[in-house]
Amino acid sequence: MPKSLFEKVWDAHSVRTLANGQTQLLIGTHLIHEVTSPQAFGMVRDLGLKVAMPHRTFATVDHIVPTDQFAEPYRDELAQAMMNELRKNCAEFGITFFDRASGKQGIVHIVGPEQGITQPGTTIACGDSHTSTHGAFGAIAFGIGTTQIRDVLATQSMALGKLKVRRINVTGHLRPGVYAKDVILHLIRILGVNGGTGFAYEYGGDVFDRFTMEERMTVCNMSIEGGARAGYVNPDETTFAYLKGRPYSPQGASWDAAVTRWKSFASDAGCHYDDVVNINAADIAPTVTWGINPGQAISIRESIPDPTKVTAVDEKASIEEALAYMKLTPGAPIKGTKIDVAFLGSCTNGRLSDFQEVARFIKGRKVAAGVKAIAVPGSQIVAIQCEKLGLDKILAEAGFEWRSAGCSMCLAMNPDKLIGDQLCASSSNRNFKGRQGSTTGRTILMSPLMVAAAAVTGSIADAREVFALNN
Amino acid sequence: MALAKITQIAGRGVYVPGNDIDTDRIIPARFMKCVTFDGLGEFLFYDVRKNADGTDRAHPLNEARFKGATVLLSGANFGCGSSREHAPQAIQKYGFRAVVAENFAEIFFGNCTTLGMPCATASRADIAKIAAAIEKNPQIEVVVDVAQQEIRFGDQSVKAEVRAAARDALVNGRWDAIGELLDGMTAMKAKAQGLPYLAA
Numbered sequence: 001m002p003k004s005l006f007e008k009v010w011d012a013h014s015v016r017t018l019a020n021g022q023t024q025l026l027i028g029t030h031l032i033h034e035v036t037s038p039q040a041f042g043m044v045r046d047l048g049l050k051v052a053m054p055h056r057t058f059a060t061v062d063h064i065v066p067t068d069q070f071a072e073p074y075r076d077e078l079a080q081a082m083m084n085e086l087r088k089n090c091a092e093f094g095i096t097f098f099d100r101a102s103g104k105q106g107i108v109h110i111v112g113p114e115q116g117i118t119q120p121g122t123t124i125a126c127g128d129s130h131t132s133t134h135g136a137f138g139a140i141a142f143g144i145g146t147t148q149i150r151d152v153l154a155t156q157s158m159a160l161g162k163l164k165v166r167r168i169n170v171t172g173h174l175r176p177g178v179y180a181k182d183v184i185l186h187l188i189r190i191l192g193v194n195g196g197t198g199f200a201y202e203y204g205g206d207v208f209d210r211f212t213m214e215e216r217m218t219v220c221n222m223s224i225e226g227g228a229r230a231g232y233v234n235p236d237e238t239t240f241a242y243l244k245g246r247p248y249s250p251q252g253a254s255w256d257a258a259v260t261r262w263k264s265f266a267s268d269a270g271c272h273y274d275d276v277v278n279i280n281a282a283d284i285a286p287t288v289t290w291g292i293n294p295g296q297a298i299s300i301r302e303s304i305p306d307p308t309k310v311t312a313v314d315e316k317a318s319i320e321e322a323l324a325y326m327k328l329t330p331g332a333p334i335k336g337t338k339i340d341v342a343f344l345g346s347c348t349n350g351r352l353s354d355f356q357e358v359a360r361f362i363k364g365r366k367v368a369a370g371v372k373a374i375a376v377p378g379s380q381i382v383a384i385q386c387e388k389l390g391l392d393k394i395l396a397e398a399g400f401e402w403r404s405a406g407c408s409m410c411l412a413m414n415p416d417k418l419i420g421d422q423l424c425a426s427s428s429n430r431n432f433k434g435r436q437g438s439t440t441g442r443t444i445l446m447s448p449l450m451v452a453a454a455a456v457t458g459s460i461a462d463a464r465e466v467f468a469l470n471n
Numbered sequence: 472m473a474l475a476k477i478t479q480i481a482g483r484g485v486y487v488p489g490n491d492i493d494t495d496r497i498i499p500a501r502f503m504k505c506v507t508f509d510g511l512g513e514f515l516f517y518d519v520r521k522n523a524d525g526t527d528r529a530h531p532l533n534e535a536r537f538k539g540a541t542v543l544l545s546g547a548n549f550g551c552g553s554s555r556e557h558a559p560q561a562i563q564k565y566g567f568r569a570v571v572a573e574n575f576a577e578i579f580f581g582n583c584t585t586l587g588m589p590c591a592t593a594s595r596a597d598i599a600k601i602a603a604a605i606e607k608n609p610q611i612e613v614v615v616d617v618a619q620q621e622i623r624f625g626d627q628s629v630k631a632e633v634r635a636a637a638r639d640a641l642v643n644g645r646w647d648a649i650g651e652l653l654d655g656m657t658a659m660k661a662k663a664q665g666l667p668y669l670a671a
Contacts, residue, residue, distance in 0.1 A: 020639035078504035145556035145582035158646035
């Protein structure tokens with residue numbers, strides 16, 4: 001019987017059925033970071049257990065690292081304490097740690113792929129909801145809580161109920177100035193922030209066939225913002241070409257065997273999907289959020305919703321709550337909204353191609369007066385790639401501060417924070433109240449090039465107009 | 472490691488209205504700079520409960536009449552966003568023993584269940600009924616009956632749902648899976664043998 005990739009990976013990793021009907025699922029790759037793992041190590045110690053497969057556990061530090069300070073101790077003592085704790089835990093349990101001194105540190109969801117640790121047909125877990133990113137490679141990747149991190153540390157497995165699969169086809173051609181970020185913001189807008197509950201999303205169609213791995217990662221990354229526990233793309237030649245020669249990729253004779261095996265995991269023609277959604281690529285425009293969740297989004301040419309024109313009580317209330325927080329005018333165009341900060345980076349859009357695209361168009365332009373603009377590479381390797389191409393200089397000449405790798409202002413657990421009710425044009429993934437470090441700070445999510453357009457004009461802008469893109 | 476069999480939670484309730492209440496709102500990221508979960512309870516809903524100067528804002532959890540509530544009620548898509556277990560930990564450490572909402576985000580639901588804190592869903596209309604009863608009499612006992620899948624308050628009762636796997640785990644005292652997972656270690660290792668990428 002034809003099967004989906006999800007089913008094949010699930011079956012290959014199912015250990016047994018537990019008493020409550022859930023599956024004990026083998027987790028082949030466990031990624032950890034400093035924020036959600038310390039308590040889990042504490043629990044493992046308290047129970048007198050060990051780490052079951054230290055060689056399949058990989059750590060890095062990303063959430064709390066200052067992007068303007070390399071030397072320790074960090075000015076923030078709590079951040080330093082978390083750093084020390086992770087270092088101690090990795091040493092004690094024999095876990096590979098991509099520390100800042102290694103030159104391989106970065107956001108966990110960028111490090112896994114660039115090291116070749118993320119591979120097709122595997123299961124991955126990490127105490128971070130954006131673990132869905134790794135699905136871009138045809139892996140089934142779950143964000144988990146700390147008690148489950150304990151479970152994976154101690155048993156290399158976890159208890160989980162099987163998900164349904166929703167196939168999402170995006171077909172046709174994206175218009176100029178429309179990016180992977182717009183595709184996922186559009187999907188979340190259509191399917192809802194909890195539309196994916198109980199599902200894994202399988203993304204496909206010719207748009208995904210042509211997408212680079214970095215574009216696929218951007219889409220899979222935000223699956224969780226649509227409520228889906230996992231999101232993936234079937235592995236193909238693009239996947240294999242990306243993985244070839246990476247440090248943890250199979251080498252020599254075992255490479256060919258691995259590719260054959262990886263191919264076998266792709267969804268079979270005619271397999272069952274619990275739901276299918278079809279999207280026409282030409283319908284997707286540059287998309288920006290206006291509210292306080294990623295589903296509250298509109299195209300750059302639309303107006304901010306007006307709650308008085310909405311009849312559903314619930315929707316009306318959420319629009320009112322969002323607009324009160326965002327201090328935006330109902331019915332007004334979103335274009336032209338003044339910004340204070342521009343943030344380029346995050347596990348959604350902090351990879352080489354993101355900075356390349358911005359540099360290509362921002363060269364010779366200047367960030368508007370009064371706008372604070374920061375560019376934060378997703379990993380030390382991304383930083384070096386950018387610097388070799390001189391992208392850092394182009395961005396710096398335009399007025400972006402070029403920082404060192406980390407999560408930075410996506411969630412502001414480090415010193416990069418909004419102040420007061422500053423409004424930030426952001427390439428990150430969440431626009432929740434207070435997300436970027438100020439309890440009244442405001443976030444508008446968009447693609448990196450739209451962030452660049454907002455940065456140079458000082459307000460939310462249409463990148464197609466600002467950079468004269470043909471459309 | 473015998474775990475409590477959680478068949479029902481009985482206590483006073485408090486209704487925190489709103490949909491899509493995310494885990495950043497439940498526990499803002501800056502309070503996650505910690506290496507234990509101790510003390511998280513006092514930061515529950517901090518930024519919507521407190522002003523910048525630390526004084527109270529209007530919020531149900533700040534009202535004296537709701538102090539000591541152990542059942543938290545809210546709207547749709549409760550607990551969306553980040554996978555941080557700090558969110559259910561903060562709710563539990565604040566003193567809650569059960570959460571009732573129209574529906575829950577998936578990771579949050581799993582995290583709560585693993586802590587032995589039932590997440591029960593009920594219809595919007597029924598949650599409104601319970602909220603109205605609590606508003607009228609904050610002392611009213613709210614019983615979240617996990618086994619019977621109903622919520623009783625005063626002389627009323629409404630239907631609730633606790634998903635089968637979670638209900639089984641709670642009612643039978645196996646909500647923390649570690650024991651069972653450890654029992655499956657031999658099977659796990661056998662399964663791993665067949666997967667080339669797991670070779671040491």
